[in-house]
Amino acid sequence: MVTVVVAPLLLVFFVKTLFDAAVIPGFDQARYVLLFGAYIVHFLTFVLTAIVLVRERVAETLERMFVNGYRQIEIVTGYLIGYTTLATVVSILVLTEIQLLFDLGYDLHQLAAVFVVFWLLAVVSMALGILVSNSARTEGQVFPCIPLVIVPSFIFAGIIVPVDQLPMWAQVISRLSPMYYANQVLQEIVAGETLATNVGAFVALPLYGVAVLALATLTLRQQS
Amino acid sequence: MDLAISVEGVSKHFGEVEALDGVTLDVPRGSIFGLVGPNGAGKTTLIRILVGALRADSGAVQVQGVDPFTEKRRVRAHVGYMPQAPVLYGDLTSRENVAFFARGHMSSGVSEKVAAALEFADLSDAADRPVYTLSGGIQQRVSLAATLVHEPDVLFLDEPTAGIDAELRHSFWLRFRRLAGSGVTLIVSTHQMDEVAHCDRVAILRSGRILANASPTELFASGGATVRIRTGTIEHHVALLPEDLPRILREFDLDTAVTRIEAETATLEDVILGLIGSDGEERGAG
Numbered sequence: 369m370v371t372v373v374v375a376p377l378l379l380v381f382f383v384k385t386l387f388d389a390a391v392i393p394g395f396d397q398a399r400y401v402l403l404f405g406a407y408i409v410h411f412l413t414f415v416l417t418a419i420v421l422v423r424e425r426v427a428e429t430l431e432r433m434f435v436n437g438y439r440q441i442e443i444v445t446g447y448l449i450g451y452t453t454l455a456t457v458v459s460i461l462v463l464t465e466i467q468l469l470f471d472l473g474y475d476l477h478q479l480a481a482v483f484v485v486f487w488l489l490a491v492v493s494m495a496l497g498i499l500v501s502n503s504a505r506t507e508g509q510v511f512p513c514i515p516l517v518i519v520p521s522f523i524f525a526g527i528i529v530p531v532d533q534l535p536m537w538a539q540v541i542s543r544l545s546p547m548y549y550a551n552q553v554l555q556e557i558v559a560g561e562t563l564a565t566n567v568g569a570f571v572a573l574p575l576y577g578v579a580v581l582a583l584a585t586l587t588l589r590q591q592s
Numbered sequence: 593m594d595l596a597i598s599v600e601g602v603s604k605h606f607g608e609v610e611a612l613d614g615v616t617l618d619v620p621r622g623s624i625f626g627l628v629g630p631n632g633a634g635k636t637t638l639i640r641i642l643v644g645a646l647r648a649d650s651g652a653v654q655v656q657g658v659d660p661f662t663e664k665r666r667v668r669a670h671v672g673y674m675p676q677a678p679v680l681y682g683d684l685t686s687r688e689n690v691a692f693f694a695r696g697h698m699s700s701g702v703s704e705k706v707a708a709a710l711e712f713a714d715l716s717d718a719a720d721r722p723v724y725t726l727s728g729g730i731q732q733r734v735s736l737a738a739t740l741v742h743e744p745d746v747l748f749l750d751e752p753t754a755g756i757d758a759e760l761r762h763s764f765w766l767r768f769r770r771l772a773g774s775g776v777t778l779i780v781s782t783h784q785m786d787e788v789a790h791c792d793r794v795a796i797l798r799s800g801r802i803l804a805n806a807s808p809t810e811l812f813a814s815g816g817a818t819v820r821i822r823t824g825t826i827e828h829h830v831a832l833l834p835e836d837l838p839r840i841l842r843e844f845d846l847d848t849a850v851t852r853i854e855a856e857t858a859t860l861e862d863v864i865l866g867l868i869g870s871d872g873e874e875r876g877a878g
Contacts, residue, residue, distance in 0.1 A: 428679045435643050435673045436738075437665070437696035590645060 372416070376458050379408045380465040387470075401470050402482060402554045403527045405462045406489055410547050411518055412458055413490040417451060417497030418514055421588070422504045434590040444498055444585045448491060455490035459483060481557050485573070489550040492577035496546060499584040521545040526552075546580075549573040595654075596621040596746050596777035597642060602651030604637055604800075611637040613800040615651070619779060619793075621745075624772045626791035627781040628864060633797040635781035636676060639748045642779070643673045655746060669697060672744035676751045678731035682724035686715050686734045689723055690741050697742035709741040712767065729756040736764070746777045753784065765790045785861035796864055803867045812860050820856075 383404045387397055421443075424430035433443060463483055466472070474482070500517060504510040524531070524538050525547035531539055542548045549572045556570075597619035604612040612634045619625040627635045640646045641653060644660035644667055653660060660667040680689045691706045698705065710719050713733040718726055723734060732752065740747060749768075753761040761784075768778055769790070780791065788794050789808050796803045796811075804811060821828045858866070 428675055428677070429681065431645055432673070432675060432679045432693065432738075433696060434664075435645060435668055435671075436693045436742075437668050 372412070372454055372457060373461065375412055376408055376461045377465055379412075380405065380462055380469065383408070384469045397470065398472050399555075399558060400527070401466055401472065402558065403551060405466045406486060406550045406554060407522060407525075407527060407547060409458055409462050409486050409490050410493045410521060410550070413451075413455060414493040414497045414500075414517060415514060416454065417447070417494040418500045419507055419510050420447060421498055421501035422507050422510050426506060431590060440585045440588040444495075444581065444588060447498060448494055448581070451494050452491065455487055455494060459486035459490050462486060478557055482554065485550055485553050485557070485570075488573050488577065489546055492546040492573060492580060495577055495580040495584055499580055499587065502584060502587045502589070517545070521547040524548075525550075526555075546573065546576055549576050593618070594621045595619065596623075596656060597625075597779065598652070598654040599638070599642070600652045602638070602641065602648045602653060604634075604641065604646065604649050610800050612641075612648070615797075615800070615802055617795050617802065617805055619777060621777050622772060622775045623792040624768060624778045624780060624790065626788050626794040627779065627797060628783065628785065628788055628794055629797035630783055630868065632799075633783075634800040635783075635797055636750055637800075638797070639673070639750050639779065639781060643671060643748055644668065645673075669742075670744050671746045671748060672739040672742065674735055674739040674747070674749045674752055676754065678723075678728070678735040680723045680731060680734055680738070683722055685720050685722055686710065686726070686730075686737070687719045689734055690738045693738040694741040705741050705743070706737075709737040712740070713737040714763070729760045732756055732760075732764075736767075740771070740776075744776070747771065747779070749778060749780045751781055751783065753782065753787065761787075785864050788860055788864065796867055798868050798871050801871075803871055804864075808860060811863050814863060 383401065387401065421430065424433070430443070460483070463479065463486055467474075467479065496517065500513050501510060504513065520541050522528075524534060524542035525545050526542065527547070531542050531548065531551075534542065553570055553573060595618050597617075599615055599617050602612055602615045603610070615634070615638060617625075627638065629635055637646065641648050642655055642660055644655075644664040647661045655667050656670055658666050660671075681692070684692065687706060687710065690709055691702055694702050694705055694709075710716065713736050715730070715733055715737060718730050718734070723731060726734065732755070736749075736752065739749070753764055756764070765787070768780065772778055772792075780787070782788075788811070791808060793805070793807050794811060795805045804814075806814075
């Protein structure tokens, strides 16, 4: 729990330090701070859940769950529900600290919309972590997969460079990360849109989440 | 015969390792069936196939008349599986562990079933303590409670007495016999040869093959005897079956020179070790 609380607070502070030092003419802090905040949420929730099912597999409790009648969907959604508290805590901490450290001037509706996006991103990132965890038989196999998800999420999701300026193959990769969809929504919020006025952009992230959840459920194997 | 389990020609390999090779056996309902063999004999592999956790490469398996791999949910509602190690959540109490595994089978009446399972396993004192604080033997009892909380018809127990003291082993076998008496079928794997005597029938495995499938009495009767006959200063060692003894005595024309005849009867452990050892020699010569 210390890691869950301290890590996001520290990381947002590090971003603040970086932005204060980045004296670049025309640098739009408001555009980037939410994206960095979203990335911190995505990073933490993904990494924390990427090893959970592998640990269950290694300890053989996963097999025992299956033999005792638990279904794949029950195990995956059970973990997601159990980690909802994590998603909520991380989202609240990151958003609160951003609001305190950066003078963004968002109204209550915009902040509420950002919280919803952060929370959805956290849940979807956890589903992605469970999916990655499914593919590994040992914790050692999970760790190399983490940068393969986290780094493309930062480079190709539109945080640094707009996605449409990337080569086509990179644009395809960008759509495999939940950060891409969260970025689309956050751009709409920064531009003054709400959840009600641009439904299309806001639906993409939860739809992506459902697809990842389905894949995580189908790929959850019993065999050790 | 009313069979709880039927295994016919089952083989399983992991890469180049042949874990099971043409295993065939039947287990009558309400009996205690032992799987005996050294480490790596294939006992755990066979049990995991029987609970549907693994698919056999070939052969036919039926548990309660159903294929356990293709019809997992049907089979698992009626079987319990106790893994070799006490697979439990260390941070949860004994009661919470048993309740968690119970909820995979049922959505109501969990508290009552959990209480009954804890009582059966004599866990009243340890029910509300985190599992990581419990000794290995008590953790085994928690694992047993989690295995039978849903009152299964068939129990698969993978080395349930490994690492526990003699007194607890004895109490475990009393519980197993009580379960069998109530109609539950038990398949118990062990590498402790003396536990074979508690079983109604035993299959001896080595390197994935069944060397013998018999009752403990039949196994014991198949053992031989070593007779030492001293005539004067010469001691003759004669290995024979009990029915050979009169012939040997006639050969020696039993007279006053014979001062002593000793018969050392093979124990059940000797018989099993002899079978395993001779199979190893045949494989070495081959």
